[in-house]
Amino acid sequence: MIHIDKPGPASDITEACSLEVNAKDMPALAAAAARIATGSTISIPYLANQDNEARLAAARAVHELGFEPMPHLSARRIASLAELQAFVERAVAEAGVKRCFVIAGDPSTPAGPFADSHSLIDTGVFERAGIQVVGVGGHPEGHPVMNAADRWAVLERKCRSIEQRGMAPWIVTQFAFDADIVLTWLQALRERGIEHPVRVGVPGPAGVAVLARYAALCGVSACASMWSSYGISIGKLFGTAGPDLFVDRLAAGLTAAHGTVSLHFFPFGGIAQSVGWIAQYRARAGHGHAGAQRRA
Template sequence: MSPHHPVSSAMADLIRNAAIEVIPLKGAEEKVKAVPAGTTVTITCSPKFGLERTLEHSAQAARAGYRVVPHLAARQVADETELRDFVGRLTDLGITRLYVIGGDADVPAGKFSEAAEILEALSGMDHGLTSIGVGCYPEGHPKIADEALLTALRRKQPYAHYMVSQLCFDPAALVAWLRRTRESGITLPLHIGLAAPMNTRKLAELSLRIGVGSSLRYLSKQRGLVGNMIRGDAYQPERLLLGMGDALTDPDLKVSGIHLYSFNQVEATVDWQRRVTEQAA
């Protein structure tokens, strides 16, 4: 498939309006300047950097005119007081969106150990949040059984407005999972988690690190990953969307957005968005 293969107007709209995920590393605020004004920028949350770093970078992005979605990891929140303080600071910044995850910390900071517990606590608070997202795992989780993941998604559904999928490179696997999930009663709109265009070798390393090895094996067989790594070619994100076919716009499957995992390759991500949408059929 040619890297210049035109996408449909519906797909172009999804790509054009995609949220771009940024990791709050040193210098990230400069990288974000490459993003067009008004774009949705999500700021990750990890045990390495803590909640304060997420808030700092969220504040910078909000002041720069972006629609900001901070991530909040349940395992980093000590108690309701800290949770109330976190969302209160978002309100002060004019931020009304939040993405809630369980988090990677081995030991919880306090009483919260999963996203559903944060959502339930938020439901009893007076806050200004108007949109809350949660995670989902089309190819499973290396440490959590599939049935437990589905149970957790059912528990989160009453409090959330959409779900974001973990990285996946296999369009057939993504569509099959989405159909099963809809049949199981999950109606949350899906934002497809899509890897940004980056050097294939780096993408392979990152993917193995976050536990999407089975999808990476698909990519290696179907897309010539080894050859791409040797040549230093870049991964083309639109291939997954094109591979989904009519499922991408099937109203029953409720794909409503795209979440771009930029891995802080922000300029390349924005350039890809521009190039692909300009070629829309």
């Protein structure tokens, strides 16, 4: 069972997982809801082909299912401060939203006054509306437009601003295929004194061709060596792959020094498939379910 109220310790990496669910996939989430623990975090991405009403409807649906909605906000796609404020206030009032995730967004030219995610944080809209947690992106495999020094500086600045405003930062990474790269990044993160909870992005089980397509769309590295690290043979592009090897290597490499780490699933192969994979993995690993609150 997926349970996310608080991220778990590194030794129990599958105890706390979150899911990223498109607004159009709410029926699939509802169908799988009985297998997901009450209070689990459901992240709602900000997609260009969906408007704010669709995002708010999705947040309400997540809340009504007994989960914690975490809508994304794409800075460069927001046209005005009034739009940002209205969305956040309605999300809190109508869907009980306590958590948001902020990103810069893909457009090179902002639609309004916000050039990056930090500019959203600086408005003060989130804390005034009652938001308790603000998620920000982590990039273990690099960033398409920022060098390493800039990436660290930006991450530190955002986390510091969130804390200063009385909220809790979460760091959520893009999905990756090489656990060793993620472990190295986590070590560097902690060595810089950034101790906030991290949710490591993991692709849910899906066809290899589907994974390759999403990797290309999201700018995720997927060279032959990384496919191999993930347990995929280049000659088997028509097969299906799960994150077993990735999660095994990540869990085995984590120590107390890595701090609070959990998993964030991108269910590219379907929500039911990801939820089923998590249950099977935990059963295989021998994790108990004591204390988990099952839904009726």
